[in-house]
Amino acid sequence: MTISTRYTPLHVARKPSIEDAYFFMMNSLLHSRMEAGFPTNDICFDEDVNVYLASLLTSLIRPRLEDDGAWGILPGDASLFEAAETAVGAREKFMMYRRSADRILVSLGIFKNARLKRPDSAPHFALPDAAYIGRGKSYYAIARAYAAQVHRRNTAVGDVLGKLSDNLERYVGVLSLMAGEHLNIFKQLSDGELFHLESAPRPAGKSAELTIRYDRFLDLYSSYLGNRSARTKKALIEAAREIRAMDPSFEFDIDARERVFSRNCMRVYSFGTMPFAANGTTLRISLNAK
16 A cells, blocks of 8 residues: 555545545554554453544544534533433433534544634633543543433443543544644644744755755654654654754754743644534545555
């Protein structure tokens, strides 16, 4: 299998293939789990969780038949509990809690924006990520209970929801790495970081090879800001070492920069074709072609 650099907007393709989208999501998920140090079946049998997550991510491109609007998601605990009290039957309550938990998982893991708001909108009202993870765990646990009530027994879906509830923070970490490494969703560089990158000393007559190394360094730095993975950091340090060998005036200390810019607030790109969006940007995914 070879890797293609051709980007395909799956949701607007003339003949969209759900199979290609699902294969891409599953393949990316499995690689991300290995890269995140949380491989499949590491703490329990969770191949079924892989199937659930790949289907969930594919549904962002091709919504499932039972999904309506923004998945019928309610903004907070109080609204969700009130709606559940007036819901007709356990099945409807199950769908409410499962959708809300799925929303937290994807919005926090993929888009790093659990509030589904602009990053600069009333930041003093923002809850920490741990609070949203706690909510997600509770919602999945409640949804599992309602699933058992609907079917009058434990089900495969209930088992998956239970595993997500027990280890939600680890699955969020996997999706966060997947967003940067495989979906090319990154945080935007701040004005200060762009200034320092652009003003970094470079020799006037640098060779074409040095230009290529600079470009690779910037790509890795942008990727690292998005996923903070150890693998990307190691590659970034190696790229800086190679540039320094050709240009002794080049200086870059990733640890020092993280300390200096640790309090900078960097905005997150939004994707309007998803239920987790704030503008009209289209998600474009690189497919692996046979």
